Amino acid sequence: MQERSRELHVTLGNEAADLDSICGAIARAKILQHELDGVVVVHVINIPRAELALRRDAEILFRHLDVNLEDLIFIDEIKPPFILHLVDHNSLALHQHHLQPLVQSIYDHHVDEEADFPACLEKEIQTVGSATTLLAAELLNRETVAADWAELMLAPILLDTSNLQSKQKTTAKDRQVAEKLLVLAQLPSQEEFYQTLLNARFDTEGFTEEMLLCKDLKRYQEGELIYTISAIPSGATFSGKGSIYLLREKEKAAISLVKFQRKLIVNCESKELMDQVVDHFKNRPELAAMTELETVEDAEATFILAPGVPRKELQPKLRFEFAYFHG
Numbered sequence: 114m115q116e117r118s119r120e121l122h123v124t125l126g127n128e129a130a131d132l133d134s135i136c137g138a139i140a141r142a143k144i145l146q147h148e149l150d151g152v153v154v155v156h157v158i159n160i161p162r163a164e165l166a167l168r169r170d171a172e173i174l175f176r177h178l179d180v181n182l183e184d185l186i187f188i189d190e191i192k193p194p195f196i197l198h199l200v201d202h203n204s205l206a207l208h209q210h211h212l213q214p215l216v217q218s219i220y221d222h223h224v225d226e227e228a229d230f231p232a233c234l235e236k237e238i239q240t241v242g243s244a245t246t247l248l249a250a251e252l253l254n255r256e257t258v259a260a261d262w263a264e265l266m267l268a269p270i271l272l273d274t275s276n277l278q279s280k281q282k283t284t285a286k287d288r289q290v291a292e293k294l295l296v297l298a299q300l301p302s303q304e305e306f307y308q309t310l311l312n313a314r315f316d317t318e319g320f321t322e323e324m325l326l327c328k329d330l331k332r333y334q335e336g337e338l339i340y341t342i343s344a345i346p347s348g349a350t351f352s353g354k355g356s357i358y359l360l361r362e363k364e365k366a367a368i369s370l371v372k373f374q375r376k377l378i379v380n381c382e383s384k385e386l387m388d389q390v391v392d393h394f395k396n397r398p399e400l401a402a403m404t405e406l407e408t409v410e411d412a413e414a415t416f417i418l419a420p421g422v423p424r425k426e427l428q429p430k431l432r433f434e435f436a437y438f439h440g
């Protein structure tokens with residue numbers, strides 16, 4: 114018991130740090146605080162503090178709930194040793210693989226990538242619209258949930274399910290949990306709460322191209338080759354020109370892929386690599402089925418994406434296993 118009280122437990126959402134990841138990690142910390150009586154549990158937002166400004170939905174939710182931003186902890190502010198509890202992802206981001214031995218539990222709604230976590234004791238993966246649904250269900254079973262907590266958990270659930278209206282994304286569990294939370298939250302208007310958050314999520318007014326690229330960016334690696342996929346809100350003003358120059362230094366990326374409206378804008382660090390990428394898209398049937406080359410010039414190409422292909426569906430099909438690549 115003596116030993117245990119010195120343990121630090123960290124709950125962490127995924128590297129895109131959307132509201133589901135942020136609020137899910139906060140809810141997971143509350144559950145752990147009860148479960149592991151006496152230990153310190155902190156929830157950590159998986160982006161540097163400076164990038165919170167790119168997520169205006171989170172900013173307005175925190176302001177609305179009177180959360181002091183100074184009290185939040187970001188990934189650039191904490192270092193191991195700690196025990197890690199993953200929320201909203203089940204494999205670590207490329208730049209966080211060193212945290213693998215620290216992972217003790219997982220709550221997620223993505224496809225199980227079956228990553229190896231030797232110290233993992235608990236893994237809860239269910240296909241629901243929002244990972245926060247799983248945590249809210251747990252919390253509702255354990256304790257009386259206050260109105261502000263209900264709002265905190267409702268926010269990502271409503272955003273991830275298009276206000277429970279998306280037939281594709283909304284499950285019975287999302288609906289059940291949201292209904293209970295709505296009773297507790299006593300919102301003046303569910304529709305207005307949802308719309309305000311949605312507008313804030315897509316509000317990119319005043320953002321530079323680099324900010325847009327970093328707002329929702331994920332990193333991947335095949336062999337030596339590092340690439341990134343950014344998703345840009347469809348209402349933004351974005352040219353996509355030269356994104357590789359903006360990301361090469363910061364992310365060590367050789368390829369930048371950007372999903373913007375119906376387009377996939379691909380920038381490579383060299384024309385040689387671009388030629389390989391274009392051939393690759395043409396020759397791999399799974400990729401050819403969902404993309405159509407629109408333009409290619411030097412180290413930049415634009416593809417038209419088949420409707421409704423999310424990043425998490427496109428990425429596993431990329432398989433950039435180029436035999437010839439100088440890092």
Ligand SMILES: [Mn+2]
Binds near residue numbers: 134243
């Ligand atoms: Mn999620």
